[in-house]
Amino acid sequence: MLQTYEAVLEPDGHLHFLETPPMLAKAARRVLVTFTSDMPIEDTAVCGATLSEMALADDWQRNEEDAAWAHLQAAK
Template sequence: MLQTIEVEIDAQGQVHPVGLNKPLPPGRALLTLLTPPANEEALLSEAALAEDWLKPEEDAAWAYLQPVR
């Protein structure tokens, strides 16, 4: 039977089950790494928005919101 569980991976690469009250059984498993959705959406939209946003007139229009250096 296939079972999906949530895990956390620490800085050393150790896998820790979340909310599982027993140890993982020995054996093999597949692990799908999830990235934060906000990052993926930002990367997908960046190219589409770059045509409009990366213009000198856009920088000038928003300059008043930038901190003074």
Template sequence: MLGLVSYWTRRNIVTHTIEVEIDAVGVVRPLESSSPLPRGRALLTWQTSEVDETLLLSEAALAEDWLRPEEDEAWAYLQPAK
């Protein structure tokens, strides 16, 4: 994976993230941009209003593991100093 990151860096590719709205026919419109989107290629990630039932059902089971003191200790080095 690091090779991919350095490859993109060497090619001077910059990633921008903006919020857009996609209409019923698939036209993408920026929500806050006063200028049109530049011509080119893009990656699109969208948010759905549907919630995966499996995620909801597994949340309680995962919370049991996540909320244990052992988990807090294991991840403590990533927390800011208190």
């Protein structure tokens, strides 16, 4: 099973995990590395919800969506 952990590849080649994966110290592991933008980590959003927000915004703003959720709003 593939598991994804966020890490920073330092200029000297060392890989620094932002969270320590539970299996890290048990054995050598193969890894796949995906390079993201050059922006500092605190400025990036590697969260699926954040990344999809703009794509979903059109759906969220439709009248049909408001009607579908209307029953959950407090009565006025």
